Amino acid sequence: MTQHTPAGAQASDADDRPDLSGPGRSRVFGQLFDRHARPLHRYLARRVGDLADDLVGETFLVAYQTRDGYDPERGTARSWLYGIATNLLRRHVRQEVRGLAAAARAAGSTAGQEDHGNRVADQVDAAARTRLLAGALAELDAGDRDVLLLTSWAGLDSNEVAEALGIPVGTVRSRLHRVRRRLRAHAPETDHARTGDE
Amino acid sequence: MSDDNIHRIWTDDELDAALDALNADVDSDEKVLARARAALMRTTEEGETEVTEPGETKQVRSKRRWVFGAAAVAVLVAAGLVVQTVSFGRGRAPASAEAAATLDRAAAQAIGAVDPPVGPGQYRYVATHAWWMATSGDFSRLAENLLETWAPADEQGEWLLRRDVTGNQQWVVGTEEAAKAAGVPTEGGWPEGEWRAKCGGFFADKGKECADRGSWQHPTAEWQASLPTDPDALFKRLSDDAPDNDRGDAELLVYAADALRSGLIRSDVRANIYKALAKVPGLQVTEKQANLGGRLGTALGIDDGDMRQDIIIDPETGQFIGERQVTTSDMDQFKAGTVLEFTAVETGVVDAIGVKPQR
Numbered sequence: 001m002t003q004h005t006p007a008g009a010q011a012s013d014a015d016d017r018p019d020l021s022g023p024g025r026s027r028v029f030g031q032l033f034d035r036h037a038r039p040l041h042r043y044l045a046r047r048v049g050d051l052a053d054d055l056v057g058e059t060f061l062v063a064y065q066t067r068d069g070y071d072p073e074r075g076t077a078r079s080w081l082y083g084i085a086t087n088l089l090r091r092h093v094r095q096e097v098r099g100l101a102a103a104a105r106a107a108g109s110t111a112g113q114e115d116h117g118n119r120v121a122d123q124v125d126a127a128a129r130t131r132l133l134a135g136a137l138a139e140l141d142a143g144d145r146d147v148l149l150l151t152s153w154a155g156l157d158s159n160e161v162a163e164a165l166g167i168p169v170g171t172v173r174s175r176l177h178r179v180r181r182r183l184r185a186h187a188p189e190t191d192h193a194r195t196g197d198e
Numbered sequence: 199m200s201d202d203n204i205h206r207i208w209t210d211d212e213l214d215a216a217l218d219a220l221n222a223d224v225d226s227d228e229k230v231l232a233r234a235r236a237a238l239m240r241t242t243e244e245g246e247t248e249v250t251e252p253g254e255t256k257q258v259r260s261k262r263r264w265v266f267g268a269a270a271v272a273v274l275v276a277a278g279l280v281v282q283t284v285s286f287g288r289g290r291a292p293a294s295a296e297a298a299a300t301l302d303r304a305a306a307q308a309i310g311a312v313d314p315p316v317g318p319g320q321y322r323y324v325a326t327h328a329w330w331m332a333t334s335g336d337f338s339r340l341a342e343n344l345l346e347t348w349a350p351a352d353e354q355g356e357w358l359l360r361r362d363v364t365g366n367q368q369w370v371v372g373t374e375e376a377a378k379a380a381g382v383p384t385e386g387g388w389p390e391g392e393w394r395a396k397c398g399g400f401f402a403d404k405g406k407e408c409a410d411r412g413s414w415q416h417p418t419a420e421w422q423a424s425l426p427t428d429p430d431a432l433f434k435r436l437s438d439d440a441p442d443n444d445r446g447d448a449e450l451l452v453y454a455a456d457a458l459r460s461g462l463i464r465s466d467v468r469a470n471i472y473k474a475l476a477k478v479p480g481l482q483v484t485e486k487q488a489n490l491g492g493r494l495g496t497a498l499g500i501d502d503g504d505m506r507q508d509i510i511i512d513p514e515t516g517q518f519i520g521e522r523q524v525t526t527s528d529m530d531q532f533k534a535g536t537v538l539e540f541t542a543v544e545t546g547v548v549d550a551i552g553v554k555p556q557r
Contacts, residue, residue: 026242033235038226045224053227057234058383064241065333087389103220126215129208133216143391152217167393170404184208 017072025067033060036081043154044085048092049099055092059085075163082154083164086146097138104135136183144179147172237381293481297498300483300513301476308469308516314547321348323546323555324461327491327520329368330539334382337372338531340539343388348551349398349462353419354408357398358551361390371531414439414457422467432474448500448507450478451521455509458518461545468516475509484508488522491542495519501526505538518543 016035018028037056044052044059062084063070070080089096137145143165150156150164158176162169208216293301316322326345331338341363348358363386369377377384393400398416399407412421414436426432440453454471457463463471475481480500488497488510495517499508506526510519522540525532532538546555 026239029238029242030235033238037231037234041226041231042224045226046221049224052224053230053234054381056231057237060234060238061241061334062383064238083389088386090390091386099221126219129212129216130219133213133220137220148217152214166389166401168395168402168404168407180210180213184210184213 016076016078018077019072020063020067020070020077025064029060029064032063032077032081036078039154040081040085043082043149044089046153047089047149048096051092051095055085055088058088062088076160079156079160079163082150082156082160083166086150086164089146090142093142100134100138104131104138106131133183140179144175147175148179148183151176293476293478294483296483297481298476300496300498300511301472303513304511304516305469305472305476306516307514308465308472311465311516313465316349316351316547318351319549320351321548321551322351322462323348323548323553325544325546325554326459326461326541327543328539328541329491329537330388331370332383333371333531334377336531337377337380337382338370339374339377339384340368340370340537341385341388342366346554347398347461348548350551354397356394356396356551357400359393359395359398359400360552361388361392363388363390370536414453417457417460417462422464425467425470427470429470429473429477432470433477436474446500446502447479447481448502451475451481451498451500451507451509455507455521458509459521459541459543461543463518465516468518472511472516484524490520490522490540493519493542497522499524503527504529 018032020028020032022028037060040059041052041056044055048055059081063081066084070077137148140148146165147161150161151158156164158169158172161172161176165172324347326347328343328345329340330343331340342365344360344362344364346358346360346362350357365385367385374384395402395407397408397410397418399410402409410416410418412418412424426435436450436453440449454475458468458471475498478500481498482500483496484499484506485497485508487494488508490510493510493512495510495512497508497510499506504525504527506524507521508524509521511517512519520540520542523538525534525536525538527534548555
C-alpha cells in the first residue's frame with residue numbers, strides 16, 4: 001500500500017488550501033493532481049468501476065474551469081474536488097446502483113483462502129455481510145450514499161463532507177448517524193448453509 | 199437453515215468491516231492517471247500562455263475569469279463556499295433619456311403593482327432559469343439550470359432550494375459530437391439537489407442560518423426596509439455597496455440584478471431600485487423587445503468595453519424578467535454579440551413547500 005499523504009493530517013490540511021486563481025496555475029494544478037488524483041480515482045472506482053478512469057480527469061478539468069470559485073478560506077482543495085466529483089457521479093447513479101445490485105448477488109469470494117478452522121466461518125460471515133451491505137447501499141437515497149461513502153471510502157471528516165456537499169455539518173452528522181443505524185439494522189443474517197459458488 | 203434467516207443488528211465494527219471490504223479490490227492504472235494529468239496540463243498551459251501575452255491581455259483575462267466565474271458560482275455553492283462576484287471596465291456618460299424613461303415607466307407600474315400576497319402557511323415560489331456557460335477546452339455550451347426557491351410567509355421559517363440541471367443546452371462553440379470525440383464533458387457541471395434551511399440560509403454554518411441580516415445578494419425584509427427611498431440616496435448606497443472593480447458601472451447593474459433576481463423584492467422597493475438605476479451613468483436601452491426564455495421585455499444595459507450587462511424588465515408591468523451578459527467585442531472563443539449567460543425569473547404563491555404553482 002503506497003500512501004503519498006504527508007505525515008500529519010493537520011499540517012496537510014492547512015497547506016491544502018492553494019491559491020488557484022493566481023499565477024503559475026500549471027504548477028499549482030500539477031501539485032493538486034499529484035496530491036489528490038490517486039485516492040480520488042480509487043474512491044471513484046469503488047463507486048462506479050471503470051467510469052472512474054474518465055471521471056478523475058473530468059474532475060480536475062472542471063476544477064480548473066471553475067477555479068475562481070474556489071475560496072481557500074472556506075475549505076480544503078480536497079473537499080472541493082470531492083464535491084465536484086460527487087456532482088459528476090450523480091450522472092452515473094444508475095450505473096452505480098446496478099453495480100451494487102450485482103455485488104449483492106455475487107457469491108462471497110473467499111476463494112483462494114486456506115481453511116483455518118472457524119476463521120473460514122468468520123470470512124464467510126464477513127463476505128455475506130458485504131453482499132448484504134451492497135444490496136442495502138443500492139437502496140439508499142443518493143445523498144445519503146454520498147455522505148456515507150465520502151466518510152467511509154474517501155476518508156473525509158464531517159466538516160469536509162459538509163464543504164464538499166454544501167450542506168451544514170450538523171446535517172452531515174445526523175444523516176451519517178441515521179444511515180449507519182439503518183444499515184446496521186437493515187440486513188438479515190444470511191443463511192450460511194447456502195453459501196457456495198455460483 | 200431457516201433458523202439462520204433471522205434479523206440481527208450489526209455492530210459498528212461489522213458495518214465498518216463490510217464497508218471496508220466492499221469493492222476494495224480496485225487499483226489505479228498508472229497509465230490512466232498519467233493520461234488525465236497530461237490532459238490537465240495541456241489545458242492549464244494553454245490558459246496560461248494566453249493570459250501572459252503582453253498588450254491587451256489584461257482585459258482578455260478579466261473576461262476569461264468572468265466567463266468561468268459564471269460556472270464557478272454554481273460549483274462553489276455546491277462546495278458551500280461564498281459566492282464572490284467577479285468583476286470589471288470604466289467609462290461614465292449619463293443614462294440615456296430612453297433608458298431613464300423606460301425605468302420611470304416601470305417604476306410607476308411597480309409602485310402601482312400589488313404582488314400576490316403570501317398568506318400564513320403559504321410560500322413564495324421563485325423559479326430561476328439560469329443558462330450558464332460551460333467551457334471545456336475549445337468547446338462551450340449554454341446549459342439550463344433550474345433553481346427553485348420556496349420562501350415561507352414567515353422569513354424565519356424553513357426554506358427550500360431545489361437545483362436541477364435540466365439537460366436543455368445550446369452549443370455555442372463547437373458541437374456536441376465534436377466535444378464527445380475530443381473527450382470533453384458534454385453535460386452537467388453544476389450541482390443538483392435539495393437544501394432546506396431557516397431564513398434561506400442554505401449555505402450558512404449550522405445554527406447561523408438566520409445570522410445574515412441581508413444584502414443585495416440576500417435581500418431580507420429587514421434589509422429591504424433599511425434601503426433609502428430617495429433615488430439619489432439609493433443610487434449612492436448601490437455605488438457604495440458594489441465593489442470598485444474594473445467593470446465600472448456595469449457592476450452596479452450586476453448588484454441591482456442580484457437583488458431583483460431573487461424574486462423577493464417588494465414592489466415599492468423594486469420601483470425605487472428602478473428609479474435609482476436611471477441615475478447609472480452609461481445605461482442604455484439595448485433592445486426594445488428582448489426575448490428571455492420566451493418572455494419579452496426591454497433590455498437596459500451597460501457596456502464595459504468588452505461585454506454588456508443587461509437587465510430585462512417589462513415596462514408595462516414593472517416586472518423584473520431577468521438579466522443577461524453579451525459580448526460586445528470578440529473575446530477568447532466568443533464572437534461579439536454572443537450571449538454568455540442569461541437568467542429568467544418567475545414567481546408565484548403556493549400552499550405547500552416543494553409544490554410548483556399551477557400553470
